[in-house]
Amino acid sequence: VVNEVVGRFDGQARVGIHAHDDTACAVANSLAAVQAGASHVQGTANGYGERAGNADLFSVVAGLELxxxxxxxPEGSLAELVRVSHAIAELANIAPDDHQPWVGASAFAHKAGLHASALKIDPDLYQHTDPALVGNDMRVLVSELAGRASVELKARELKIEVDREVVGRVIDRVKEMEAAGYSFEAAEASFELLLREEVGGKRERPFLLESYRVISDSRHDGGLASEATVKIIVGEERIVSTGEGNGPVNALDMALRQALERFHPQLGKFELVDYKVRILEGAHGTGAVTRVLVRTSDGHREWDTVGVDENVIAASWQALDDAYTFGLLIADRSGADAS
Known part of the structure; x- marks a missing residue:
């Protein structure tokens, strides 16, 4: 159609396109229109729009440029695509789409062992472009299906030196834990803690749990009030803290936060931004186990952790423990780098 219109006016009229994504062709139609002579493309940030959305301007721009x-x-602006995409998602109060082309967190993610082996040789074998050109990063997802190359690539991504013995131990632990219900593909912070533990021979712990207890009561309005008490060790000091929340996990989060904030003021910036529970059927009829995924933010970055147990509160504690441990280690490393 664009080609016909451009031809009818002998190229004397400027032609534009405004595509909707009802058939998942908005970006393709926009690029095809430009190839046919259109000089104006309309779209929306992240494709936000009525029905199935509009042409995603970030995909259109990246396609036109690359x-x-x-x-x-303008020169240098293309590398801002990911940052701008996420900033607009934040303003719209819409979670960024991890699978969004070009700018999504999984747009350049790799898992399978063969992929990882090839990536070690040449990233272009499994990537259509350098993710850094649009401000993105290559990610390696680790699972029981991933082999030695995947773990080595992930360690390189995290700037952690590993040898063959460490890689072997990590692979064995991942297989064992995933057989129990863990999944590290969506919990990279938990995997990094595991990797650092195998490299260093022990787990870095800003705090040590002694015990926790959660009590929940039904309120007169039908809601649920929960109170949690945690007992932890920080250095040589034993701390007992109580927190109240609108559920057992929220109460645990509040209790742990109150116990640690005196030692780590940066916890004031931590926020639990997502909490997911999945019930997994146990193998061989051994009963169901619960997998909990927690996403935490410090206002600058987000990280995901996982916990697994037959009891949802125990699984939630594992995920929270990893979340706070990882967040505090990030802060410590950032402070060390700054000094």
Whole structure:
């Protein structure tokens, strides 16, 4: 259609396109229109729009610049795509789509062992472009299906030196834990803690749990009030803290936060932004286990942790323990780097 319109006016009229994504072709139609002579493309950030959405401007811009060699942004602006995409998602109060082309967290993620082996040789074998060009990063997801190359690549991504013995131990632990219900593909912070534990010979612990207890009561309005008490060791000091929340996990989170904030003021910036529970059927009829995934933010970055147990509160504690441990280690490393 664009080609016909452009031809009818002998190229004297500017032609534009405004595509919707009802058939998942909005970006493709926009790029095809430009190839046919259109000089104006309309779309929306992240494709937000009525029905199935509009053409995603980030995908359109990246396609024009990197696939059609048409400069449409000021020099250096293309590398801001991921940052701008996430900033707009934050303003719209919509969670970023991990699987969004070009700018999603999983747009350049790799898991399978063969992929990882090839990536060690040449990343271009399994990536259509350098993710850094749009401000993204390559990610290696580790699972029981991943082999030695995947673990080595992930360690390189995290700037952690590993040898063959460590890699072997990590693979064995991942297989054992995933057989019990863990999944590290969506809990990279928990995997990093595991990897660092195998490298260093012990787990780094900003605090040590002695015990916790959770009590929940039904309120007169039908709601649930929970109170949690945690007993932890920080250095040589034993701390007992109580927190109240609108559920057992929220109460545990509040109790742990109150116990640690005196030692780690940066915890004031920590926020639990997502909490997911999945019930897993146990193998061989041994009963169901619960997998809990927690996403935490410090206002600058987010990290995901996992916990697994037959009891949902115990699984939640594991995920919270990893979340706070990882967050505090990030802060410590950032402080060391700054000094």
């Amino acid at each position: 696939k059609l060699d048409l400069p449409v942004l």
